[in-house]
Amino acid sequence: PxxxxxxxxxxxxxxxxxxxxxxxxxxxxxxxxxxxxxxxxxxxxxxxxxxxxxxxxxxxxxxxxxxxxxxxxxxxxxxxxxxxxxxxxxxxxxxxxxxxxxxxxxxxxxxxxxxxxxxxxxxxxxxxxxxxxxxxxxxxxxxxxxxxxxxxxxxxxxxxxxxxxxxxxxxxxxxxxxxxxxxxxxxxxxxxxxxxxxxxxxxxxxxxxxxxxxxxxxxxxxxxxxxxxxxxxxxxxxxxxxxxxxxxxxxxxxxxxxxxxxxxxxxxxxxxxxxxxKEQTETSIPAAFPLVPAYREAVAGASEAELAPLDIFENGGPVEFSPLFYLPSGELFPAGMRDLRALAQLVKNWPQAKIILAAHCDAGDPSPLTGQAVLQAVSDSLRRWGAPLGSIVLRNAGAAYPANEENPAANRRVDIFIANPAELPVAVRFNEAAAAGSAGAFFRKAMNSLFYQVQVPLTGGAVLDDLFRLYPDGIAEQSLASGTFSFGVGMYLTFEQAEQWRRNLAGRGFPQARVAAFVNGWEISKEEARQWVELFPNLGEYIGQ
CATH class of the missing domain: 2.120.10.30 (TolB, C-terminal domain)
Incomplete structure (x- = not known):
């Protein structure tokens, strides 16, 4: 302003x-x-x-x-x-x-x-x-x-x-x-x-x-x-x-x-x-917008080895990430492989980075579990490239948060988030794919602020599929550190809304359902919430539950 x-x-x-x-x-x-x-x-x-x-x-x-x-x-x-x-x-x-x-x-x-x-x-x-x-x-x-x-x-x-x-x-x-x-x-x-x-x-x-x-x-x-x-x-x-x-x-x-x-x-x-x-204190690759089409064509036509960002962090950034777009078959576009390699290098250089990878599919795709398979392939690639996985969380948001309802290709994506960018010695930028006012834009905004979910521990893909049918705005989460799965319903901006849904789920056969709080997309404990309550006063209700 x-x-x-x-x-x-x-x-x-x-x-x-x-x-x-x-x-x-x-x-x-x-x-x-x-x-x-x-x-x-x-x-x-x-x-x-x-x-x-x-x-x-x-x-x-x-x-x-x-x-x-x-x-x-x-x-x-x-x-x-x-x-x-x-x-x-x-x-x-x-x-x-x-x-x-x-x-x-x-x-x-x-x-x-x-x-x-x-x-x-x-x-x-x-x-x-x-x-x-x-x-x-x-x-x-x-x-x-x-x-x-x-x-x-x-x-x-x-x-x-x-x-x-x-x-x-x-x-x-x-x-x-x-x-x-x-x-x-x-x-x-x-x-x-x-x-x-x-x-x-x-x-x-x-x-x-x-x-x-x-x-x-x-x-x-x-x-x-x-x-x-x-x-x-x-x-x-x-x-x-x-x-x-x-x-x-x-x-x-x-x-x-x-x-x-x-x-x-x-x-x-x-x-x-x-x-x-910030636009006046940052530079981009390529340098200006008229050069982007030719640059993208060159990158898309390159081999995976040619896209390896070996020197991308040497100058202290800024480093630019775009959503990882994938084909209906689940394969990432070559440009997405480049960004994924850059992400692997970032995590290897700075293991303290808290990474969230959130997969989305299109409403016309066969199943909301499409994103689950993509996330599995993404995590396999990160593991193959030697990236430590202890601070990486995978989320599958199904088709609930489209970036553009008129363009299915824009919806098949994996969004990248870093919960603690200030702790990294390199500047990081994220390109936005979601159209203004879209559910995808709401998702990204919530992931960069405070939100609550009602989480249910689960095992097995069949149960996950059933939950997506019951709660299409749910998000499946997997911690690569522990391998555990959970299912979170909604992205609520207040504790009161989340607590209401927790009671609803408890009455539907999920007595272990709990309210979880997230800041910048990363789940925080009640003790950690006390450090954020001044910035997000609504956390006071979460702490006192």
């Missing part, structure tokens, strides 16, 4: 339009931006001014009055700073008769005339700035996102993406209907994880007024975007909120806004977050 939004004040903002903040890649105390203000190089006698590029520096906690860049960059035309090369040696900027058309140029960005070329080089890429393509964002010098009204889009400005490969930029591809609408989408910003995209839209169904800042996440497993979310106020307003960028720390954001309490037509603002945005 956004804790506060601060205007840069009259020391930086003008009565005109101040926009397009850019953070220096080499100096965290310097910010560049573009401005249409009195005194610019291109002001005429009537007082009409074009846009020039400025910078301001943070000194002793205050942003200093901005300084205009040299005449090598600012001319009588409109100049707008667009972005930097990865190491900061190049500046991308636009120059044109208006703010909405012109050329995109690349400059060496050196003020000393002896160290720079006299003329800037024209950018050779898929953007057609002279036709109105705008708001480019450059990611690692190899990914370009921009807004365009070109034919074939969904209406208004759409976001497009291109990659630099084999010495040239690929034809731009529309980012699709999840992001784009019949209205305008502009100002893309791709976070360091290469999966989280921030952008602005004036789609009335997603905006509280004017252009609002939204964010969405690319899901590698499904090659799709999550529904964009509006962070709401105070980040957004009734005015136009655009040009969102995050610094490497992820603890704040810079953007421009035309909200009515500003100094001029549009002002520069600083947003402070309660906690750093």
């Amino acid at each position: 956004v804790a506060a939004v601060l205007n840069f004040g009259e020391a930086v903002n003008s009565k005109g339009a101040d926009f397009r903040p850019l953070l220096s890649p080499n100096d965290p105390q310097r910010m560049y931006f573009s401005s249409v203000r009195t005194g610019n190089t291109g002001c005429d006698r009537g007082g009409s001014c074009g846009s020039d590029i400025y910078f301001t520096e943070l000194e002793n906690g205050d942003w200093q009055p901005p300084r205009r860049l040299s005449v090598f960059l600012n001319t009588i035309q409109n100049e707008v700073a667009l972005g930097f090369g990865k190491v900061g040696g190049q500046l991308y900027f636009s120059r044109g008769e208006t703010l909405f058309s012109g050329d995109i140029l690349v400059d060496t960005f050196r003020e000393d005339v002896t160290e720079r070329t006299l003329f800037s080089t024209e950018f050779s890429g898929p953007m057609r700035a002279w036709e109105g393509d705008c708001a480019p964002f450059f990611f690692n010098d190899t990914i370009l996102l921009f807004a365009s009204r070109r034919p074939g889009g969904f209406g208004g400005l759409d976001l497009y993406v291109s990659t630099f490969s084999h010495g040239e930029w690929t034809p731009a591809q529309n980012t699709g209907p999840t992001i784009n609408s019949p209205y305008d989408e502009t100002s893309p910003f791709l976070a360091a994880d290469g999966r989280t995209l921030w952008f602005s839209t004036n789609d009335a169904s997603r905006s509280i007024g004017g252009l609002d800042i939204l964010h969405t996440t690319y899901i590698d497993r499904t090659l799709s975007w999550s529904p964009p979310r509006n962070p709401g106020m105070p980040l957004n307003s009734a005015g136009d909120d655009t040009d969102f960028v995050l610094p490497p720390t992820g603890d704040r954001a810079f953007f421009s806004s035309s909200r009515k309490e500003g100094q001029g037509e549009s002002d520069l603002y600083l947003a402070l977050f309660d906690t750093p945005q």
Whole structure:
């Protein structure tokens, strides 16, 4: 959540339009931006001014009055700073008769005339700035996102993406209907994880007024975007909120806004977050979303030996796990075998890791015990690769928690959970397969918080099959350390709900039924519950039962 939004004040903002903040890649105390203000190089006698590029520096906690860049960059035309090369040696900027058309140029960005070329080089890429393509964002010098009204889009400005490969930029591809609408989408910003995209839209169904800042996440497993979310106020307003960028720390954001309490037509603002945005402090493999399809194809076509993640933990992470998807026959996809090998290596390196593997099947599968066979194959593989199994728990949730009711393939999966990630010296990320609002999303949320089950000890697959028919939302559990089985009914968020079902089961011939409490998917004793009761007050009822 956004804790506060601060205007840069009259020391930086003008009565005109101040926009397009850019953070220096080499100096965290310097910010560049573009401005249409009195005194610019291109002001005429009537007082009409074009846009020039400025910078301001943070000194002793205050942003200093901005300084205009040299005449090598600012001319009588409109100049707008667009972005930097990865190491900061190049500046991308636009120059044109208006703010909405012109050329995109690349400059060496050196003020000393002896160290720079006299003329800037024209950018050779898929953007057609002279036709109105705008708001480019450059990611690692190899990914370009921009807004365009070109034919074939969904209406208004759409976001497009291109990659630099084999010495040239690929034809731009529309980012699709999840992001784009019949209205305008502009100002893309791709976070360091290469999966989280921030952008602005004036789609009335997603905006509280004017252009609002939204964010969405690319899901590698499904090659799709999550529904964009509006962070709401105070980040957004009734005015136009655009040009969102995050610094490497992820603890704040810079953007421009035309909200009515500003100094001029549009002002520069600083947003402070309660906690750093994790997408800006993490990296991914592959580096960015356009590279995922080819990467997945390469991984899926590799042999099991080629997929062994021998060096995956050497750099301290982050390590990324996806659900282990399997075929109706019960065989894991090759990409799932890769993640399973990585999991085996993790457990070998850090045996203290508490691992939960939760299998799900589709409602159309012959039996909820389908997941049981998959879990058996998974545990056999882990054992074969030398992973210590003492801290691994297997759960079979049957078909009760589908990830996507319209896609059976998304439901046949084994979810991976680590109950104590803070105790590991490596950062771990989990890709989400479940659609928002689905039973699968509820399952994952409960597994990362507190829930209760009514557990029944059992033996034999026949009894397990009977219990699944009686209680289709039940979960079968096996401890690999002891080999014992149990069956848990429900995932209750309060002790009172669980206790009610315990009495129900006791009256149906299961007098040994008991309420079990789980934190982060791991069962805890009453003594351990006392350590969690401050965070989860409902545990007080469990402790006092």
